[in-house]
Amino acid sequence: MWLSLAFALFVAPMQAQEEERPYFDQREQALLRLLTKLPQTPPPSPSNRFADDPRAARFGQILFFDPGLSPSGTVSCATCHDPEKGWSDGRPTSLGVSLGRRNAPTLLGAAEQRWFFWDGRADSLWSQALGPVENPVEMAGSRTDMVRYVAETPDLRKAYEELFGAMPEGLDDRKRFPDGARPRPPAPTGMFHDVSDLSMPTEGLPAYKAWASMSAEDQEAINQAFAYCGKAIAAFERKLVIQPAPFDRFAASVLTPGAEGADKDAISIAAQRGLELFMGKASCHNCHFTPLMSDREFHNVGHEVGVDEDFDHGRPDGIQKLRLDPFNGMGPYSDAPDLETNVKLRYLFYDSHTYGAYKTPTLRNLGRTAPYMHDGRFDTIEEVVFFYQQLPGQPPIGHREETLTRPRMTLQERKDLAAFLRTLDSPPLPEELRRAPD
């Protein structure tokens, strides 16, 4: 009797589930092919000739974990991109020297991106890395202080000079290289930004005045050394490659059964149904495709913004800043400033449709990178799924994209979709990448 009871309770329901295993037809298989097969080497980065230099990666790894890069000595890149928190920080918006307004994205697979930051204001990983150093809410430092810190720290100086040659001369002369000196960053204002407004180097903080007081050669020397440090950090970040997740092992079982690692039981049946929804009724794949589960472009999903809240424009600001950034791919610090390499920079335009658009984030490792969205407004994957079903309210400017269709989903279907999204967590990277090198 016990045996038959055990059968009724456990074995029979399992068999019933077995029968419901979804079948992936040709259309779905074609879509599945777009989502899996993670590249294990990132695409080339022609603007950074040190991108794949192991010595640069090692130097970059030291810088990444070094809080000395911030004048307070308390904030490193790893503060907000913590390897133990999916290379993010677990907070709605980041806390550096003070509280920021945006959520820290994971760095896993970042080298696969075309644009960096939620608004895409950097076009390379190396130029991205320069932003946080001077961001007043992140490290609140300056390029001059950072270069001086490298020059005055014997191990860093040695590593730097082996790679990039001599550091700028005369850094201990505070008159020539004033503390905190940095140029005024381009700051778009208003709805239709006036470009002439953006380059007034002496206006504002003493730090900008200090920078303006420096000779053009000294400014240039600091910029060059700053760019080299960014290139080293990028070389390290290129090693943060996404490892295959249970989803990929399942996808292999559908696409190439019998291949190494292929496993039709790698994800639950509920997650398999969720995958069908993702590529079917819920149309998530319209924007979340490629093995990163991101089209690497910008969209307005139409978040509501409270009346007292300051509206974050997103993409248009990013375009303005990128165009004016001397560290962009066509600038003087790029190792491949030609037009052909930088063709993506030619197609930057913004209009009212780009207001409120942010970069489609990767869905890889979602289980470790809560909270979600550019402002960390959702705590759980379930809340995100519910949002896409409801699409409440309207964005304050611009409009929500029409490809978002408010799919009708039952509670069970929402659970299935969330279960699928949880199968995208990869095993952690080797321990030697998750800390400062020996």
Ligand code: HEC
């Ligand atoms: C105070 C927290 C904080 C610190 C410190 C910090 N970051 Fe970030 N990082 C963020 C936030 C927040 C964003 C998104 C900001 C935005 O879009 O405006 C971000 C974005 C990024 C991105 C873009 C990822 C993508 O997919 O677009 C990369 C790469 C990155 N940071 C690397 C670094 C590096 C390298 C350092 C150290 C030099 C660093 N971060 C320091 C919080 C931080």
Ligand code: HEC
């Ligand atoms: C029109 C393009 C588009 C479609 C379709 C779309 N997304 Fe998104 N998704 C985005 C963009 C853009 C963001 C970032 C928006 C923001 O931060 O304001 C995002 C953010 C997310 C996030 C947050 C990730 C993070 O790390 O913060 C999740 C999870 C997500 N989408 C899941 C889904 C699911 C599930 C579906 C299908 C129901 C879907 N998306 C459909 C474009 C899209």
